[in-house]
Amino acid sequence: MELNDESRTTFFIRAVGVSARLSAVLKEAKNISLEAMNAKALVARAGESVRTFKPITDYMVELSYDTIKLVEEINTEALNISKSSLTAMRGSYAVSQYKKAKENSKEALYGDSFDKPMFNAQKDLDEFQKNLSRHTQRLHELLQEIETRMLAANVVTSTSRLEAATVSSVYQANFEAIVGKFEVAAKNIRATVMECRKILKLRRY
């Protein structure tokens, strides 16, 4: 399905909107990274009694690292979408101008002399639209990937809470605080990503 000019313009702005919102995700991912480092330090200090917490902190580090990487990829895709939709919009304008000229030059002696550029403009437009579609699909996948990871983070949070309850009372409050912050950050990321997907209202075409 082709996007008309208006929705393509809107889409171009929406992609920029997604990119802007991603700074919030980046901030939260950095928070997770910081909390993961705190947790690692705590695990090292607490020693054997909290060894079950180690895989959890490792996962938190991995999650924050992956999220930051995904956000960077999403930013690139959002930029690609902005560029592609703008090019497609220009291409669409060129095609419409040629069609209008064709309509107005029916009687002209050399009316067919711009058939080739007209054909090329249509071909370019089809290509731009394919690119746009590909980038949009990729953006959709990346956003979904972050969302899936944040769902997994929920599970990790529950496990972490159980583990935090079993550690020595000296460290319990610290671990619970770290888990709490991790939970909030994951929840915020998920909310932002859901908002991004809502903004895009992605179409498959």
Next chain:
Amino acid sequence: MKKVKIYEGLHHEWIMFGRDVEKPEKIIDTNQYLIKTSREGILLDPGGIELFSSMLAAIVHFMPVDQITHLFASHQDPDIISSLGLWDKTISHATLHAPWLWEGFLRHYGCDSITYAAIPDEGSIFKMDGIELHFIPAHYMHSSGNFSVYDPVAKILFSGDIGAGLNKVDDPMFVEDFYAHIPSIKKFHQRWMPSERAKFAWIERVRRLDIDMLCPQHGSIYKGENVTRFLDWLESIEVGIGLRID
């Protein structure tokens, strides 16, 4: 869009396009000119993006569009050349002749394939399929990098914004009564032309030319005696900085 052949010689023709009734109401009416030989053509101030389809449809009544090998832009304004991006797609083999000063700016309109031939400040002579055109300096008339085009065989001077006014689509193609025409051009010149010195320099330069027709980019064409009348009048009025426009 009206199409009027204003000159027909042995080797080339001048065609003027303008008075486009289909153009959006709030954009100024413009005159575009095509100089064509039997094999090649040059478009002078090809016009704004809004006019592109009308221009393309009009041109193909006279020649195949791929035979347009050159474009000329007197200066950088959008009504002159904002259609460049679409011409770039249509006649990618063409060369754009425009002031060197505006190259980096004009390319914003889209100039991926067309070759940019920068005209030096002192002007130059351009040859196309046996005809010769002179790019005459018209700096600060009104743009800081600006050229007129003179055809010594047709004795036509394309003057860009000089001689223009904020005209309407139903204005006559040629100035009939110069003195009656003055009100439609006076404020335009006083406000748009920034420098008395530049004005005198341009007038001095073009007075040396043998001109039958002075063709502006807006409004009516000056023919015969009206060319001298216009130059005398332009010399007599004060233009530009420091002038109070009521």
